[in-house]
Amino acid sequence: MNVIIIDDELLARRLTREYLSHHADINIIGECENGLQAVTAIAELNPDLVFLDIHMPKMSGLEVLDVTGRKSGVIFTTAYDEYALKAFELHAVDYLLKPFSQERFDAALNQARHLLSLGQQLTSAQSNKIDQLIRHQQIDRIAIRDRGQMHFIAIEKIDYIEAQDDYIMIHSEGKSILKTQALSDIETQLDPQKFIRIHRSYVINLAQLNRIERVTKDSVLAILNSGKQLPISRSGYERLKPLFNNSTAH
Amino acid sequence: MHPLISDKRKLASTILVWLLLGVLTAKFMVLANLAVWETALQFSLPVVVVFGFIACSAFYVCTALPINKRRVIPTIIVFLFASVFAGGTWLALCLCWSSLASTMGWWSIQLSEHTNTLLFSAGFCCYLISLLLHDVLIAGDNVRKAELNAAKSSIVAREAELQMLRAQINPHFLFNSLNSISALTTIDGAAARAMTISLAQFFRQSLALSTQETIPLNQEIALCTSFLEVEKTRFGSKLQHEFSIEEIAQTVLIPPMLLQPLIENAIKHGIRDLSDGGVIKVEVFTRDKWLHIAIRNPCEHTPSNAIGNGLGLTNIKQRLINIYANQARIRWDKTSSDFVVEITLPLHYEAQPLEATS
Numbered sequence: 193m194n195v196i197i198i199d200d201e202l203l204a205r206r207l208t209r210e211y212l213s214h215h216a217d218i219n220i221i222g223e224c225e226n227g228l229q230a231v232t233a234i235a236e237l238n239p240d241l242v243f244l245d246i247h248m249p250k251m252s253g254l255e256v257l258d259v260t261g262r263k264s265g266v267i268f269t270t271a272y273d274e275y276a277l278k279a280f281e282l283h284a285v286d287y288l289l290k291p292f293s294q295e296r297f298d299a300a301l302n303q304a305r306h307l308l309s310l311g312q313q314l315t316s317a318q319s320n321k322i323d324q325l326i327r328h329q330q331i332d333r334i335a336i337r338d339r340g341q342m343h344f345i346a347i348e349k350i351d352y353i354e355a356q357d358d359y360i361m362i363h364s365e366g367k368s369i370l371k372t373q374a375l376s377d378i379e380t381q382l383d384p385q386k387f388i389r390i391h392r393s394y395v396i397n398l399a400q401l402n403r404i405e406r407v408t409k410d411s412v413l414a415i416l417n418s419g420k421q422l423p424i425s426r427s428g429y430e431r432l433k434p435l436f437n438n439s440t441a442h
Numbered sequence: 443m444h445p446l447i448s449d450k451r452k453l454a455s456t457i458l459v460w461l462l463l464g465v466l467t468a469k470f471m472v473l474a475n476l477a478v479w480e481t482a483l484q485f486s487l488p489v490v491v492v493f494g495f496i497a498c499s500a501f502y503v504c505t506a507l508p509i510n511k512r513r514v515i516p517t518i519i520v521f522l523f524a525s526v527f528a529g530g531t532w533l534a535l536c537l538c539w540s541s542l543a544s545t546m547g548w549w550s551i552q553l554s555e556h557t558n559t560l561l562f563s564a565g566f567c568c569y570l571i572s573l574l575l576h577d578v579l580i581a582g583d584n585v586r587k588a589e590l591n592a593a594k595s596s597i598v599a600r601e602a603e604l605q606m607l608r609a610q611i612n613p614h615f616l617f618n619s620l621n622s623i624s625a626l627t628t629i630d631g632a633a634a635r636a637m638t639i640s641l642a643q644f645f646r647q648s649l650a651l652s653t654q655e656t657i658p659l660n661q662e663i664a665l666c667t668s669f670l671e672v673e674k675t676r677f678g679s680k681l682q683h684e685f686s687i688e689e690i691a692q693t694v695l696i697p698p699m700l701l702q703p704l705i706e707n708a709i710k711h712g713i714r715d716l717s718d719g720g721v722i723k724v725e726v727f728t729r730d731k732w733l734h735i736a737i738r739n740p741c742e743h744t745p746s747n748a749i750g751n752g753l754g755l756t757n758i759k760q761r762l763i764n765i766y767a768n769q770a771r772i773r774w775d776k777t778s779s780d781f782v783v784e785i786t787l788p789l790h791y792e793a794q795p796l797e798a799t800s
Contacts, residue, residue, distance in 0.1 A: 200714065201618065201677070203622040203625040203675070204618075204621055204625060207621065207624060210625070210628060226717065249714045249715040249717075250715055250742070271614050271616075271617035271618040271621060272613040272614045272617045273614065290617050290618060290620070290621035291617065291621040291623075
């Protein structure tokens with residue numbers, strides 16, 4: 193079984209290596225000390241199993257999974273993180289709490305082996321869990337991998353997000369970038385106080401909304417600070433209305 | 443219960459005041475040629491003491507109308523009505539007492555229409571004065587209670603702050619350190635032991651310092667050094683530091699745990715993100731009446747993904763406001779390659795001279 197170890201602390205990687213040395217079937221094919229290396233390594237080496245630290249420089253463990261689309265064959269390791277732990281419990285995802293014992297480590301490893309041996313059928317259940325785990329994290333930036341380059345967009349810099357088939361187009365500071373994700377998925381990751389879905393195909397950043405204009409009886413437009421005009425659907429208008437109740441917009 | 447009656451010593455002094463008033467009443471009666479001294483005293487002392495208790499009922503009138511909820515006209519009406527009632531009671535008391543005395547043949551005083559009006563007016567005025575005095579008394583009491591509450595809440599606030607300081611010992615740091623020790627036990631036993639000792643030393647220092655209101659800067663620097671020692675075992679040569687502390691600044695008093703969280707931030711949001719690591723620079727110097735602290739670390743340009751970014755700084759800012767009001771200043775700035783936190787505090791030195799330092 194091919195394994196890579198992702199952790200920014202040398203000693204933590206050494207420890208995982210030591211614990212793995214008791215298992216003859218394990219072949220360690222890589223070690224990464226930050227999220228960027230991890231993305232490349234996962235994409236290029238396609239390991240069977242990844243030991244993944246949640247808190248890492250440059251990119252978090254969950255961002256790495258999000259960007260690489262890896263949804264199974266992952267054992268999370270973390271020292272302490274209230275939010276992540278709650279999410280793990282909620283989605284019944286296995287994880288190792290540092291410092292962990294050889295016994296606990298072996299149990300997690302055997303569980304992972306078991307899931308891998310079951311093949312497609314049960315790993316899809318596992319992948320759903322991880323998928324939901326990622327989707328339920330509130331984020332403050334979006335990570336995108338585009339032709340081997342990583343891009344990070346701070347949430348507050350986003351103008352609006354547009355749905356395009358299976359992709360979303362993120363518009364920010366005059367630039368647009370494509371990401372493989374459903375609009376409804378990213379919507380759940382954004383703060384509902386700051387981002388509103390105004391249309392089946394559009395989520396806007398309220399901070400960038402300049403005004404709302406009624407063009408005809410049935411058509412309302414959102415005008416952004418950039419001058420961009422976006423259609424507002426009936427249900428989108430219902431979602432926007434409470435925000436304008438106290439202002440002059442009618 | 444009435445505050446003057448519930449306390450024995452206060453009750454005694456209150457009765458004394460009433461007796462004096464009784465003597466004063468007798469004196470007036472003597473001056474008005476109503477009676478001779480002996481008769482006047484026999485008449486006045488018992489009725490004044492009884493009326494004294496009646497006058498105390500003003501306390502209940504006042505508490506029934508809390509000062510902060512009063513409206514002018516209803517209050518005046520209630521006060522006047524109560525005073526008229528009290529004046530009438532007082533007059534009735536006087537009349538009953540004097541008629542009882544004359545029936546029993548103890549003494550007798552001739553009370554005319556004129557004296558009755560005077561007695562009524564005196565009773566009315568006394569009760570009104572009693573009402574106003576009670577108001578003053580209650581207001582003073584309220585002020586004292588408010589002061590007590592303020593003192594209590596400042597104690598609570600301080601407790602909360604200490605709680606916060608202790609909680610600031612990051613569990614993430616603790617568990618990661620323990621994990622490093624766990625790894626070192628098989629790789630390098632001596633290093634594992636050294637790290638255990640640095641970790642213990644850091645915790646011991648932080649517990650000792652966090653119970654104090656202010657500490658000399660050099661103690662905080664020692665705490666930061668222990669912290670960095672532990673972190674250097676985790677991060678290796680990636681993490682370096684340069685402290686440049688002006689000699690005269692060493693003994694300046696600062697709130698405990700002011701710099702350590704900033705060093706922690708510099709690692710968490712700065713050095714850790716950089717593949718080649720970097721140097722944390724701490725510079726402390728004094729100018730005029732001010733202590734200047736600057737903490738500088740290299741950092742990445744991309745938006746950070748670290749949870750709680752900036753929250754620690756806002757907490758420190760709030761802490762400084764609580765301690766120094768507008769006398770202290772903290773500002774932070776992120777350039778494309780550096781993060782800087784600058785703090786300015788008023789210069790305070792320890793009261794006792796340098797003998798204590800070794």
